[in-house]
Amino acid sequence: MYRTHTCGELRLHHQGQQVTLAGWVQRIRKLGAITFVDVRDRFGITQLAFYEDSDKENFDKANELGREYVIQVTGIVRERDSKNPNLPTGDIEVVPHTLRILNASKTPPFTIEDETDGGDELRMKYRYLDLRRNPLKNNLMLRYRIGMEVRRYLDSLGFIDIETPFLIKSTPEGARDFVVPSRIHPGHFYALPQSPQTFKQLLMVAGFDRYYQIVRCFRDEDLRADRQPEFTQIDCEMAFVEQEDILQTFEGLVRHLLKEIKGIEVGPFPRMSYADAMRLYGCDKPDIRFGMQFVELNDIAKGFGFKVFDEAELVVAINAQGCAHYSRKQIDELMEYVRRPQIGAGGLAWMKRDENGLKSSFDKFYTPSQLEAIAEKAKVTNGDLLLILAGPEAKTRKALHELRMYMGEKLGLRKPDEFAPLWVLDFPLLEWDEETGRWHAMHHPFTSPKPEDIHLLDSDPGSVRANAYDMVLNGNEIGGGSIRIFDRQLQKKMFQLLGFSDEKAQEQFGFLMNAFEYGAPPHGGIAFGFDRLVALLGGHETIREFIAFPKNNAGRDLMIDAPSPIDEEQLQELHISTINPQV
Amino acid sequence: MYRTHTCGELRLHHQGQQVTLAGWVQRIRKLGAITFVDVRDRFGITQLAFYEDSDKENFDKANELGREYVIQVTGIVRERDSKNPNLPTGDIEVVPHTLRILNASKTPPFTIEDETDGGDELRMKYRYLDLRRNPLKNNLMLRYRIGMEVRRYLDSLGFIDIETPFLIKSTPEGARDFVVPSRIHPGHFYALPQSPQTFKQLLMVAGFDRYYQIVRCFRDEDLRADRQPEFTQIDCEMAFVEQEDILQTFEGLVRHLLKEIKGIEVGPFPRMSYADAMRLYGCDKPDIRFGMQFVELNDIAKGFGFKVFDEAELVVAINAQGCAHYSRKQIDELMEYVRRPQIGAGGLAWMKRDENGLKSSFDKFYTPSQLEAIAEKAKVTNGDLLLILAGPEAKTRKALHELRMYMGEKLGLRKPDEFAPLWVLDFPLLEWDEETGRWHAMHHPFTSPKPEDIHLLDSDPGSVRANAYDMVLNGNEIGGGSIRIFDRQLQKKMFQLLGFSDEKAQEQFGFLMNAFEYGAPPHGGIAFGFDRLVALLGGHETIREFIAFPKNNAGRDLMIDAPSPIDEEQLQELHISTINPQV
16 A cells, blocks of 8 residues: 555644655755655645654655655654645644655656646646646546536436447538548548537437437547647437427536536526527627627618718627726727738727717717717717727628627626526528538538428528527537437438438438438437536636647647657558658 | 326326327237237337227327337326236326327338347348347446446546547557548548557556546457457556555456446455466466366376377366266267367367266276376266366467366356456566567556566566456456556666667657656556446347447448548548559
8 A cells, every 4th residue: 555645635633643645746845954845646735844853864865855756655644833724734744754755756847836837838748747737637627527417417317328439431511520541441431420410310219318428529620729639529319309308408407517516506598599699799609798789870870971881781889888988099909909800890980978978980970969879879878988890791790799709808707707608599500601602501411490491491591590509608609409300301301402412412321311211209419519618617718728638739749749650561551652741 | 398208107106197108119909999009218118008989080090100100199097907017117008199100110121129030230230220129228228327337436436537539649569550641740640549558657647646437449450259440448547556456446346336237246356366367277367157177187197108198298177067978979079169270179088977987088098096096186076077188288278268168158157147257467477479579568568567576577578477467257358457667767678678679669658758757656557348348247248239339340330331432532631542442
């Protein structure tokens, strides 16, 4: 036995006991004839005290320890002279009579402290050292606790975890697949799943009724900041349900997590149609921790000779309450923000009300009462600053959404310890893709249209709404799903709309369409982005710090150096050759 | 709401209630003016009764249903006239006043009954239908329950589930890797993990102390019967432990499972050295549900002029108690069995004692007292049949192991509802590979030698024993692991012994060896084959029936038709081309 207790366990009532501890040297302080060593493990930190007078041998040995040495000590627990109320073990210390160095350590390339001096690349290369730091350790502990609570909740409702295959078939729909060459079947490839979508639907056809899995998924996409080529989903599916059953069940899941993990009780989730989300927030995943809803001004701002507004398809504003004191410079800074190419607004108009009355950047085009009408519609009261964008509808909404989020951040309205979940409903079934000149499934090709909209499938596909729903938390989509098509004919029609030939549909999804011929039940489901959910519950928006061994923005694992070239022999066995390999 | 109750829920106390059920039509029986329909879901079967006299419309509709139709009914629960005590819902039936067909079904290609008429290929192609059958459904439910119990047990001991990456680096050690070409890095490849071995060791270096994961692993090996290219492991690692800690912890896990899942209490697991296992059973995973231990006869059977024995390196026997009545034909059949090429014994000698006294196949070479001495050593009492093999040591032991298992099966001694777990310990660290002419790690290169044997590493590597252990259940290895090397120098020496150049070791495992420089704790772990464990607890030895969507013996998923060719465009994006593709 290497230890009798962990380094987080000893309290005053252990006083006088002989204990054995093992762990890492966190800190060494020499105070004259006493050397204090803090020893750390996953469970906490305990102070060891070595006294020169009573035990010169161990005192000398302790003075030769370095940071991150792995040690084992046996000694007596005693009450500390000066207690540390910030440490659970702060009432006691251990006076060791034996000290054994289990392993030495070189000086780590960065400090193993809550705030470290290591850069991103270095910390990823030495991830095993970075993971020793409390923030990362706590993130992974949180991830574990959330995973277990997800399992507990779903188990209590009769869901069962069923493992689906990782070596599946490549489908051209959706994002790019990672593929795996087959050695046994030359020229053939498996694909890694982007999600277990078709398998979970087949499990419903098979009668499993309630399925879940916390499962790795893969997408070979160009990596944006904070995207990972492999990510984890909480994947769920239910049979014999309507949309309302799914909303209740999974709203319950997130409510359970907020309660168990954060100690927060939230009421029923608000619901918003996709159309309203776009109208009020310019975005299908609004952050409703703060207001600043869009106010459309077309009817009262256009037609008075101000060209910027008159020529715009849409004039729309947000009211930044209490920001009337913004200086010229501050407003110019906002102007610059919205003009950035990735946002692309042409400019920014404003209006404010303060002790000097109502003032705007377009005073000269309007009478005071016309200005007052705008102010009234946007509820510009004393101290408020109205920020107005004008331009083509879709682009302007998107830009104002960005500005709203920017202002929310600036004004401290996006509080990481506040949780405002929301359902967004009634998504369009299809979206038109200019590039390919055809309809794409907004969710995926298995999403069912709303029954009352089915008659529009031929005449006006773009206006058909789907039985689809997203769960949004603090401005992030954390989950999304739909009620599926379970009728072969409707599924076939859907593939036709999406431009699949019958042959192609059969080749790619024949097994699913065949399955629908043998008694498919009504079913639907949802998938949560587990990495994102954990990060949000951890009060962050970057997922990388919540994954044990993440890849960098180029999809590279800097610690193990992957991907990397493989042997020529391996390539031959797999019946492939490389083209212009990078060396 | 599609239903108020499941098909397994209604009892006599629901009598008189109006209920709504949904499920699949299992069976239709027409008895004059009544039609009975059994409706099935995951939870059970409920009988519906349609009466021609009182509800002609629904009666007619019911008569048009087919097997596996998906229906929804609303009706009143009533007590049955003739109860079915074999069915939990057998006291009641539902008399529907509405019947809705949710989906029709073609006639399934095989019967959805406990005993089906479908062949293997057909059942794999229509796996979603095969999974509707009780045996498979129950297997997956069992798998789920075992997984949850594993999590509950490990959670209670402070283990945490940490996800490790699937896109890692290819290593030439061990089995063949599946690889994944990188699109972003031309000519570079990820590999899919054969196990999270190095990552779990890094998690110990990172201080996570107790790790587990129920995780998919991949091996691109030539598929023997009942091997899958992707399989699931319960992967565990602990820091600050010695072998005894691991044995206690994971013996506890399997004891917990046997108790919770099978209701069986087992005592402390027996322990056997590898050497004893080979000596007494000719095998490192003996089935100890039955005796029939090997009896070595060299000292009393050799040297009397019987060439077969005299020229053999080893003469060794098993005593098949009660088989003295075996006929000539039966013994010939055993002879044929051991002569099969995959077993390869030259022949089979025998000795038996019955009412006519002692008789053997080699009587003429021995005096009665010499024969009696053999009989005495092998404890051949009245009614026993001794089966003897002779030949080169290793091959003969292996052949006798096969014969022992064959006899155990024949005599009904391998009872599927009996569980005899066992630890096999003290494995050799290394084994000599004739083909490559070098030492191979018997476990893996990170396994530590026993401290008392380290001095033999240079002089006699083959005799060094490892801190390695296998858990064996009913003749199957269900888990294996070791105490790891945590010293950089020893790890380096190990790689040298295994014929790695320093450069190669650095290239492949540099990150692990570097990690060992920064305070690696003593650690060790174990991995269980989850598929096998579940199959054994389910009373079977074939894993395929315990996996939702398995592949066939050619690594092919017959349902989705994977692997399959991919588009030329996809290949180009991945910077690879295929060589002699199969069409």
